[in-house]
Amino acid sequence: MGRFLPPPHPWFTLPDGAFLRIPDGEVIRMPLPDGARCRGSIDNWLLLMQRNGECLLVNPFSKATVELPKLATVWSQDSSNATSGFHPSLYKLVAPLDSSPDSLVAVLILDDADCSTVCICQPPIVTDMLSARALHPLQVFHDVTFFNGKLHGLSFCDKLFVFDIDYDLSGKPKISCTKCVVDHGEGLRDLPQPLS
Template identity: 70%
Template sequence: MASLSWSDLPPELLGLVLKCLPSLADRVRLRAVCHPWRTNARQQPMPLLTLPDGAFLSIPDGEIIRVPVPDDARCYGSVDNWLLLMQNDGGCSLVNPFSKAIVELPMLSTVWFSDSSNATSGLNPILYKPVVLSPLDSSPDSLVAVLILDDGYCSTVCICQPPIAADVSSSRARWPLQVFDDVAFFNGKLHGLGSSNKLFVFDIEYDLSNQPKITSIKCIIDYGDGLRDLPQSSDCHGQARLYLKHRRTVAFDVFEAGLSSNTSRWRKVNNLGGQVLCVGRHCSKSFPAVEYNGIEGDCIYFMCDYYPNADPLRDSGIYSMRTGMITPLLSGALLSETVAVPQHHGGQWCPTWIFPADSM
């Protein structure tokens, strides 16, 4: 009988091995063994969590991964497998830390101050959240929107056709009674979640020079109807879903925007249809659990990103909508070994999710 090699391991057995290796580093090592293993090990790796010192935390094994980025760069958010980085000179870019690809953006702080109402306010931007119309890996010229919140709790939405800032709209000037807490592209349109749980859609048109402009906004859900606190939005399997996060997280309520009927309203849901939500102020993303190893469907991954200088694992976990239980992102032993957060805010990275591509 001819001897068998490890490269002949049946794909179904390799799949069982992968289910025991949700760690990105371990999956990369396994796929490096031989070409057949690399070809067959195609399920997505687990999301990573950025730490204040610029490292990535692998979940659930707790391994610290360091990927080179510019020394003076600071992370202010993320979208998919791209980081929103700003440098000391104000330069902004979306950077894929794994492929090293870069999409240049306008200087967002300069763009913010270019709005006269912002420039004279005496305030400063403190939070950024980027969203893209199309995945940057396949569409590097995709329309990019960035929500900017300032320390006076007003919002500015910047529309970028990289690397140019095509339009900027400040709530202080155009919608003084409305603050946007979150934005997301859904069905090809930019939506904004406003105060009092109102949902808006932005009308974006292209001018004669082919630059996108925000021409108007329309409120499509005018009341919260049972919502409480300030939810954040995420695109989830073709429907907009919202999550609620409290300072001491004990449970989540999930609502979807019912937009197909004549009367649009929020509807509470009891499951995510097998999807998973990773939620945060700087990045939210939903995905099918079946595409990832080691992830159960109808779960919400969360971390602490609402206090400056906070340890992102201070209030973190995995909430199951099936059981109503919260389990740790890491094992109990690993939680006690969390990387210490620097004492000074300057130079820190904001905690956010990043989703490595399966090609790693």
């Protein structure tokens, strides 16, 4: 019988841009494009953001590069974000398990008011986005992931949503609707209450 290798341990990004490998504690330094900062990772890909706002996916092992849109610019193109007075502060990139450099990716952007924008991209362009400022406040997402081929979002109110993604006539993916599939808050009143 063949032996399976355990999954690789994660690397942690250090403040100086180097990476810390677990469990041996080795510090790994990789040359990044001038002025670029690592803002996250997915599988073997690093999400890099340059000073001018350009975003790249870089595979440091194969040296492959995929251009992404300027995410801060995309965020500000939504009028409710642009007039808010806030700024993007966190970016989370997710892709399906069968991801390839040309597959659909989603980006969760949280601003410094904890309001979310979800973008779907087919690199190098954003094909659609959903801003929580324009929605009901219960649809402010703090996490997104792909599961069973569908994009899901977890709201701050412990509701799990699924994003239905369809394709328009030109073949670009669009978020057609979001549906709440789990509402954790609905069963809270049935839980035992603490004695006071």
